[in-house]
Amino acid sequence: MTWFVIGYYTVLLAASCLAAYFNKRSLFLLLFSLTLVSFVLGIVGGTGALKFVAISAGVLALAGMVAYGFREFLIVLASDDLAKELRTAPMTAAFGMFVIFTYAVMGIFAPLIAPHGEAEIIASAFAPADENMLLGADQLGRDMFSRIVYGTRNSVGLALTATLMAFILGALAGLLAATKGGWFDQFMGRLADVIMSIPSLIFALLMLSIFGPHVHVIIIAVAIIYAPRVFRLTRAVAGNIVVMDYIEAAKLRGEGTWYLIRKEILPNSMAPLIAEFGLEFCFVFLLVAGLSFLGLGIQPPTADWGSMVRENATLISFGDITPLIPAAAIALLTVAVNFVVDWMLWRSAGLKET
Incomplete structure (x- = not known):
C-alpha cells in the first residue's frame, strides 16, 4: 500500500x-x-x-x-x-454557458488566438508536440491547435447559419399555418410530413452528391431537413395561442396577419422556440460534423472538426489521442448546449423552486 x-x-x-x-x-x-x-x-x-x-x-x-x-x-x-x-440556473447550465462563451470567443478571435494559419505547413507529418505546437502536427504538418481554433469558427459558424435558416423557414411557416389555418395549414403539414419521412443523412448525401460539397449547398440541404421539425413545434405552440381571447379581440379590431404574428403570437411563443433552437443546433452540428467526416462537408484546406477526425484517425493505431481532441470538442459543445436547453425548458414549463 x-x-x-x-x-x-x-x-x-x-x-x-x-x-x-x-x-x-x-x-x-x-x-x-x-x-x-x-x-x-x-x-x-x-x-x-x-x-x-x-x-x-x-x-x-x-x-x-x-x-x-x-x-x-x-x-x-x-x-x-x-x-x-x-x-435559479443549476451548475450544469452555468457550465454550459461558460463553454458556449469560450467557443464564441475562440471563433470570433481565431486569428488572434491561433499561433499559425489554418493551412500553414510548419513541420513534418505527425510531428510531436513542442514549444511551437501544443498538440503536434497533422498528416500534412499543420499545427493541430491552430486548426482546432479555426475549426471553431468554421464548424460552429456553418452549423449556426444552417440552424438559423432552418429555424426562420420553419418558424415562419408554422406561425402562418396556425394563423391562417384552412388549406394552407393542411398543405404545409403534409409537406412537412413528406420531408420528415426521408432519412436526413441520406437526403443530405444525395443533395451534396448532385450539387457538390459547397457551403451554400450544405446550408440549404440542412435547412430543408430540419425546417419541418421547427414547423411542427411552432405550429403546435402557436395553435394553442391563436384560440385565446386576446387573439380574437385583435381580429375583431381588424388587425392583420402580420400584426397578430409579431405582436401577439410570437412574443408568447419565444420560450419554447428558443429552447427548440438550441436542440436544433445540436442536431445540425452533429449532422454537419458527420458530413465532414464522410468527406462531403467543409472541404480542405479549411479547418473543420469532422474532417480533422477523419484525416488523423491513423494516429489512434499508434496510441495517440490527438484525433480524439476535435471529437471531444464536438461532444463538449453538444453537451453544453443541451445543459442550457434543459434549463430553459425547465423555465418555460413554469416550474419554480419552492
Whole structure:
C-alpha cells in the first residue's frame, strides 16, 4: 500500500465524516458512495484506478468551480430581472454557458488566438508536440491547435447559419399555418410530413452528391431537413395561442396577419422556440460534423472538426489521442448546449423552486 492510497482514503473518509457531522446529507452520500466505489476499484484496478478516480473527481470539482464563478460573474453584470433568473440556473447550465462563451470567443478571435494559419505547413507529418505546437502536427504538418481554433469558427459558424435558416423557414411557416389555418395549414403539414419521412443523412448525401460539397449547398440541404421539425413545434405552440381571447379581440379590431404574428403570437411563443433552437443546433452540428467526416462537408484546406477526425484517425493505431481532441470538442459543445436547453425548458414549463 502506497502513501497515495493511504492519503486518498484518508481524505475521502475525513470529508465524509465532516459532511455527516454538519448534516450535509447529499454531500455525505456522494462522498461515502465514492469511498465504497473506490474501495472496489482499488481491489480490481490497483493504484492506477484510484488515480483515475482522483483525477476525474478533480476535473469535475474544477468544472463546478468554474461554473459557479461564471454564473456569479453573469449575475453581477446582468440586470435585476435577469440576475434573478440566473440565480435559479443549476451548475450544469452555468457550465454550459461558460463553454458556449469560450467557443464564441475562440471563433470570433481565431486569428488572434491561433499561433499559425489554418493551412500553414510548419513541420513534418505527425510531428510531436513542442514549444511551437501544443498538440503536434497533422498528416500534412499543420499545427493541430491552430486548426482546432479555426475549426471553431468554421464548424460552429456553418452549423449556426444552417440552424438559423432552418429555424426562420420553419418558424415562419408554422406561425402562418396556425394563423391562417384552412388549406394552407393542411398543405404545409403534409409537406412537412413528406420531408420528415426521408432519412436526413441520406437526403443530405444525395443533395451534396448532385450539387457538390459547397457551403451554400450544405446550408440549404440542412435547412430543408430540419425546417419541418421547427414547423411542427411552432405550429403546435402557436395553435394553442391563436384560440385565446386576446387573439380574437385583435381580429375583431381588424388587425392583420402580420400584426397578430409579431405582436401577439410570437412574443408568447419565444420560450419554447428558443429552447427548440438550441436542440436544433445540436442536431445540425452533429449532422454537419458527420458530413465532414464522410468527406462531403467543409472541404480542405479549411479547418473543420469532422474532417480533422477523419484525416488523423491513423494516429489512434499508434496510441495517440490527438484525433480524439476535435471529437471531444464536438461532444463538449453538444453537451453544453443541451445543459442550457434543459434549463430553459425547465423555465418555460413554469416550474419554480419552492
